Amino acid sequence: MSRECQALAVKPENTLLNNNKDASISPDEVKAEVVPVHGEEQDEAGIKDAHGAPGTMSSEDPHLKAADRVAEWEATNLKKVEEAYETVNMEISDLQKKLDIDYGTDWEFLFLNGQCYKLKVYEYLYTLCPFNHITQKSTAGTEVSLGVWGMWAEPEKNRYNQMIFENGEPCWQGGSRSTTVTLTCGTETALRSVKEPSKCQYIMDFQTPVACQPVLKQRGVHSEL
Known part of the structure; x- marks a missing residue:
């Protein structure tokens, strides 16, 4: 329908135009029978007003902005608070895991947690992080896990004489790599030796002054180290 037809409509019941074949009806009489249709235009205007045209109050209201x-x-x-909350929860969880570890009767081994000690043997660099993990890194840059903290070996004479690290990288023969760390009394804390007596089974000699304390206690001597 053309624009002119949308703007104007003839009353359907009127037959005046049909009867004007002889042109006896004047133009004024025809106009009187035609009424403008404004419904659609009013609806469109209402929709525009509802959405707010540029420059209207709805788009420039300072209170809304x-x-x-x-x-x-x-x-x-809120996002920052949520992130901080998650970080604190993770820190609490990590702290709880650390507190669950047996650090000795007087917590004498606690200071070792968070420390790492390195030793190079031929083409490999070994890293021991007590109560955490042990790794082996080749000169080519390949790093494998030799185990994660498991438990104290708890030998009969000295419960805190050996550390067990287990569930390391899978071994080509099957199973996973593991390491037994023997603590020896010494004047400094250092990783002294690394050996692999059998495939994917490692032993380490770890020297530290704190290892002297259980020995002295067995002898009935108290030492402030």
Whole structure:
């Protein structure tokens, strides 16, 4: 339908135009029978007003803009709080895991947690992190796990004489790599030796002054180390 037809409509019941074959009806009489149709135009105008045309109050209201800025600021702060909450929870979880470890009767081995000690043997660099993990890194840059902290071996004479690290990288013969660390009394804390007596089974000699304390206790001597 053309634009002119949308703007004008003839009363359906009127037969005046049909009877004007002899042109006896004047133009004014025809106009009187034609009425403008404004419904569709009014509906479109209403829709435009509802969405807010550029320059109207709905798009430039300073109060609405201020409310939007406040909402964005609150959303940003909420995200920061949630991230901080997750970080604190992770720290608490890590701390709880550390506290669950047996550090000796007087917590004398606690200082070793968080420390790492290295020793190079031929083309391999070994890293011992007590109560955490042990790794072996080749000169080519390949690093494998020789085990993660498991438990104290608890021999009969000295419970805190050996550390067991297990569940390392899978071994080509089957099973996983594991390491037994023997603590020996010495004047300094250092990784002294690494051996592989059998495939994927390692032993380490770890010297530390704190290992002297259980020995002295067995002898009835108390030492402040």
